[in-house]
Amino acid sequence: MRILAIETATIEVGVALADETGPLASVTARPGRRQAETLHPAIADACRIARITPAELDAIAVDIGPGLFTGLRVGVAAAKALAGGLGLPVVTAMSLEVLIAACPSGLGEVIPVVDMRRGEVAWLMPRSPASTVRVGTPAELAAELAELARESAAAAGNVGPVLLVGDGALRHRELLGASSAPAPVFGGIELAAPPVSSLAVLAIAAMTDGRFCDPAAVCPFYGREADARINWSSRQGRETVS
Amino acid sequence: MESQATASTATPAQTRAIGAGIAPLLGAGDVVLLVGPLGAGKTTLVQGLVAALGGREPVTSPTFTLAHRYPTSPPVTHVDLWRLGHLQEVVDLALEEELDGGGVVIVEWGEAAEPLYGADALVVRLGWGRTDDERTIAVEARGASWISRAAGLSAVAGAGAGTPGEAAVGEG
Amino acid sequence: MTDRGRVLGIETSCDETAAAVVERGRTVVSSIVSSQVDLHARYGGVVPELAGRAHIELTLPVVTDALAGAGLDRRGRSFTDPDGPIGIDAVAATIGPGLIGALLVGVSTAKALALAWDVPFVGVNHLEGHLYAAMLEAPEAELPVVVLLASGGHTLLVALDAPGSYRVLGATVDDAAGEAFDKVARYLGLGYPGGPEIDRLAVSGDAALIRFPRASTAGVFDFSFSGLKTAVVSYVRAHPEVTNADVAASFQEAVVDVLVARTVAAAEEIGARGACLAGGVAANSLLRARFAESFAARGLVSYLPSHAMCTDNAAMIAAAGYFQLQRSGPTPLDAGAVPDLQLRGSK
Missing domain, CATH: 3.30.420.40 (ATPase, nucleotide binding domain)
Known part of the structure; x- marks a missing residue:
């Protein structure tokens, strides 16, 4: 089984090809705003390096966020079109899950933190399902970290530090580092963005378990919802008289 | 925390001068919300602002495409929310990505973005004056970073050359 | 291929x-x-x-x-x-x-x-x-033609010299024509999009009641509609008794007047064989009628696209x-x- 994975949720654009043996090829870049310019050549390059044509693929995997809107739309649109145009299923994963998958297991609790900009981050507490993604300020996250440390200490007596990974953790390192005792430890800058090869490996497992969907059903997870109607006071000028 | 200055202008050129006066106060990540009815001079003010930051191309209305970007220093994203009906549509514009990238975002019909950006912004209210050509312009600083620049606001209010000396700056 | x-x-x-x-x-x-x-x-x-x-x-x-x-x-x-x-x-x-x-x-x-x-x-x-939308419906059109492209976001005059070969003659320097329609409509409390609403209401209004300004521009084939929009607001503020129908009719008259006059002038300038409408504003009934009339009077063909185009x-x-x-x-x-x-x- 051959999977092409697309990662554009945060600061990195990545494409990887993988099969049951692991990653076959990957291309990554940190292109700033140029996600749309970078992604498709990276897909072509990764396929060329792996000597696999798109027609030989069995599934497409994509990171659906949370993260930055512009990149998410580029990546999700490409994944839907590739899968639709090739008649393939799509495996979706959240950026926070991919970050967790990239960390070796057994080292302790991992909390992935993605930067949402404008003073907000998204995170996932340990042993929590992906549906419980939290979006809030770094101060709110710091308070949850302190609470977690208290609970763990009360339950087990001795606890190791939690590991914080992702660009949101690095950006707010000072605040989060002082949030709890023992102080959290931080992943390196190579774990700032969800690694696309981790996404590809996750996706192989998901395909094996039958966890995939039709491309038409794939949507980004934005993490910001604002359903309110705009309460216009001045957009209309005169009272209707005729 | 807020601080306010007011002025009135008698011609579009004077409204542009107010925009030019705001320009040097702007830095990476700043939000300017323009509030006022149709024909109050919002786009006119942006014309002066973008030109003062080194913009060369004409500033046309972004109502239809919702956003125009100008390669000024700092780069300006000129946004117009007139067509929008839901706050989510403002969120979808992903303006924080522009702001985080070092840009300045100027928002026409800015009252629609107040729930998102109103706490830390320069709010410029434009209104019709006593005559067809007169406009009133009130510039209000909101949030710590803007309050610290409040001294510059009195100069802005004075930039509508030859206007009555209504400029007043005070903690509100 | x-x-x-x-x-x-x-x-x-x-x-x-x-x-x-x-x-x-x-x-x-x-x-x-x-x-x-x-x-x-x-x-x-x-x-x-x-x-x-x-x-x-x-x-x-x-x-x-x-x-x-x-x-x-x-x-x-x-x-x-x-x-x-x-x-x-x-x-x-x-x-x-x-x-x-x-x-x-x-x-x-x-x-x-x-x-x-x-x-x-x-x-x-x-x-x-x-530009090609026009051509899709008029494959037999003799070139060159002048295309007036007027929509919510753009107002342009283009000379289409041959398939794939064109020149821009002029453009709006501020608001697009369709934007002026939308904004005036909403100001008057009409629905959105404003073009069809103004079109409908104007039928029962007096187009000669208010002489709104026709802005001149530095470029002879350029357009400016920002001042017209402001003039409408200004007039309604000063004459609260005026009916929406009269404002709509007089406003539409001013827009169509400028659009048609500039297109005719452009057609004469480049020696066009015909003229073509494109963009959302091309659905406006007064514009379509005046456009056809003006070019017929000069012995030129006008191409009016279907609504879908x-x-x-x-x-x-x-x-x-x-x-x-x-x-x-x-x-x-x-x-x-x-x-x-x-x-x-x-x-």
Whole structure:
């Protein structure tokens, strides 16, 4: 089984090809705003390096966020079109899950933190399902970290530090580092963005378990919802008289 | 925390001068919300602002495409929310990505973005004056970073050359 | 490219998601536009007016429908021969002008389909698409013609000298004509979009009651509508008793007057054989009548597009993509969206 994975949720654009043996090829870049310019050549390059044509693929995997809107739309649109145009299923994963998958297991609790900009981050507490993604300020996250440390200490007596990974953790390192005792430890800058090869490996497992969907059903997870109607006071000028 | 200055202008050129006066106060990540009815001079003010930051191309209305970007220093994203009906549509514009990238975002019909950006912004209210050509312009600083620049606001209010000396700056 | 020259076009520059299949830049095989109306009926649920999210959800279903209209499944293969060759020769998408978050969805979709099918990608200027919209319905038109492209976002006068060869003669320096319609309509408390509302209301108004200003511009073929919009507000503030019908009629008269006069002057300047309307404002009934009248009086042909070709659609993008592919080849995959892309002329 051959999977092409697309990662554009945060600061990195990545494409990887993988099969049951692991990653076959990957291309990554940190292109700033140029996600749309970078992604498709990276897909072509990764396929060329792996000597696999798109027609030989069995599934497409994509990171659906949370993260930055512009990149998410580029990546999700490409994944839907590739899968639709090739008649393939799509495996979706959240950026926070991919970050967790990239960390070796057994080292302790991992909390992935993605930067949402404008003073907000998204995170996932340990042993929590992906549906419980939290979006809030770094101060709110710091308070949850302190609470977690208290609970763990009360339950087990001795606890190791939690590991914080992702660009949101690095950006707010000072605040989060002082949030709890023992102080959290931080992943390196190579774990700032969800690694696309981790996404590809996750996706192989998901395909094996039958966890995939039709491309038409794939949507980004934005993490910001604002359903309110705009309460216009001045957009209309005169009272209707005729 | 807020601080306010007011002025009135008698011609579009004077409204542009107010925009030019705001320009040097702007830095990476700043939000300017323009509030006022149709024909109050919002786009006119942006014309002066973008030109003062080194913009060369004409500033046309972004109502239809919702956003125009100008390669000024700092780069300006000129946004117009007139067509929008839901706050989510403002969120979808992903303006924080522009702001985080070092840009300045100027928002026409800015009252629609107040729930998102109103706490830390320069709010410029434009209104019709006593005559067809007169406009009133009130510039209000909101949030710590803007309050610290409040001294510059009195100069802005004075930039509508030859206007009555209504400029007043005070903690509100 | 096969002899059929079948191009799949994708248009997501603003708030309509559209896809179409066009052969050799002239024959529309299928064209799907997800306007609000059929959205609710066909795709269900609440549809936001805007861009990004709606396009992400709708582009694939709309592309699927356009392919089905051309007898192809989602994989671009014939329903009658699902293991046969790909039935699309190139994929074109609007790269600008438009809203960045909206454009990126179409561009990313089109480039990915081009990769999936191993066919060329073509990035198209939306405004150039509108020029071909006119041609799609008037393949017999003798060139050169002057095209007045007036929509919510643009107002341009273009000389179309030969297929694929055009010059921009003038453009608005502030507000687009369609924007002026929308804003005046909403100011008067009418519905949105404002063009049809003003059109309807103007019938019962006195177009000669108020003499609104016709702005002159530095460029003889340029337009300015910002002052007119302000003049309307100013007049209504000073005359609260005036009826909406009279304001609508007088306002529409001023806009149409300027649009037709400039187009006539441009046609005479370049020695055009005819003149063509394009863009959403081309649906305005007074503009259509005056346009036809004015050119008939000068012995010139006028081309008035159908409603479907006035508004944003992907058939025009596919057509423009076909001619662009012929003229200058595929667009590289490292192309992005250009939100403020201008129409500069073909050379």
